[in-house]
Amino acid sequence: xxxxxxxxxxxTVVYVTxxxxxxxxxxxxxxxxxxxxxxxxxxxxxxxxxxxxxFTPAKQHETxxxxxxxxxxxxxxxxxxxxxxxxxxxxxxxxKRAVENGAVGVSEPEDKEWGQKVG
Numbered sequence: 421x422x423x424x425x426x427x428x429x430x431x432t433v434v435y436v437t438x439x440x441x442x443x444x445x446x447x448x449x450x451x452x453x454x455x456x457x458x459x460x461x462x463x464x465x466x467x468x469x470x471x472x473x474x475f476t477p478a479k480q481h482e483t484x485x486x487x488x489x490x491x492x493x494x495x496x497x498x499x500x501x502x503x504x505x506x507x508x509x510x511x512x513x514x515x516k517r518a519v520e521n522g523a524v525g526v527s528e529p530e531d532k533e534w535g536q537k538v539g
Contacts, residue, residue: 429471432504435478435490439464442475449521450506450514473504515539 436442440457443464447454452466452473466473478490493499508514511529519525529539 431472431474432502433474433476434504435492436475437478439475439477445522446473446475449518449523451517468506511537511539 434442440461443454443457443466446452446466452468455465455467455472457464462477464475478492480490506514515525515529525539527539529537531537
């Protein structure tokens, strides 16, 4: 069956405590341009190519009854079920910039056996 649908991956939504602070941090630490931060400070977006990185509060009374509460790790020994990964031509410089601007480094950049440099 042929389809006229032409889907595109449009958004990754990150649930945060403070939308404005998160948008400012990601823009500064990772070099993204802020596309939008609404007046209510409950929605923010960063330009990131074809997919938008969006931020919204973890607690949303409008949607919790429909979709449930956002599950947030309760300790340092738990992690979220999704990772947001960024691709840079100079991983070392991007890592340095992020850490200098408040990101917590998990591991120094290193070359992986499959040919990718990650950090």
